[in-house]
Amino acid sequence: MITNDEQLHQAQKDIQTMWRFLEAARETHSPLDYQRLAVPYLLQLQERHQEVVEYLSRQPALLGASLA
Amino acid sequence: MPTSLTIDELRQQHGEISARRQFLFARFQTVLRLLSETGQLRRLYLFGSFTTAKLVPGDLDCLAVMVAGFTTVNLTSPHLEVFQHDTCRLLYQIDVFWVTESIAQEQIDTMLDVFSRNREGTLQPIIEVTL
Numbered sequence: 442m443i444t445n446d447e448q449l450h451q452a453q454k455d456i457q458t459m460w461r462f463l464e465a466a467r468e469t470h471s472p473l474d475y476q477r478l479a480v481p482y483l484l485q486l487q488e489r490h491q492e493v494v495e496y497l498s499r500q501p502a503l504l505g506a507s508l509a
Numbered sequence: 510m511p512t513s514l515t516i517d518e519l520r521q522q523h524g525e526i527s528a529r530r531q532f533l534f535a536r537f538q539t540v541l542r543l544l545s546e547t548g549q550l551r552r553l554y555l556f557g558s559f560t561t562a563k564l565v566p567g568d569l570d571c572l573a574v575m576v577a578g579f580t581t582v583n584l585t586s587p588h589l590e591v592f593q594h595d596t597c598r599l600l601y602q603i604d605v606f607w608v609t610e611s612i613a614q615e616q617i618d619t620m621l622d623v624f625s626r627n628r629e630g631t632l633q634p635i636i637e638v639t640l
């Protein structure tokens with residue numbers, strides 16, 4: 442769970458890393474191999490993205506209240 | 510920078526202290542054997558809670574780097590299953606991330622950097638298993 446802006450920025454960086462990794466893997470592996478290898482990375486990407494969405498859906502004041 | 514451990518060192522440092530760790534380590538040994546039997550495993554990294562001091566890790570995460578040109582097309586059970594994430598997780602409770610060396614080393618290094626932190630941003634060890 443992302444609880445501050447520093448973690449938000451790290452999550453965004455991680456998402457970009459995974460996105461670039463998958464883009465490169467898609468170009469260098471056969472369609473079947475890519476389909477098989479991509480699954481865990483895509484799940485990670487989805488989880489991190491969801492965390493970003495959840496964090497950005499709350500205003501800072503609400504965030505502080507929910508953590509108190 | 511990953512720490513290198515032999516399989517025996519890994520068992521001594523991370524695979525014995527709790528029943529859960531013993532269970533995961535035994536499954537990992539099977540997965541490692543299947544990966545090795547392809548003859549195409551170049552490097553293997555462990556990351557996530559198993560490499561920490563957590564007494565009861567939920568699962569075990571690893572990244573297998575296969576030689577360039579490796580393909581799963583001609584694999585059959587049980588070797589194929591370690592390259593199919595959902596099946597592998599069901600059978601062994603191990604998340605196997607894999608890729609071949611046909612991808613740039615820089616891409617692998619940046620993924621290892623992602624894997625070196627937990628959700629809160631705290632650094633977690635990455636262990637390279639000596640093959």
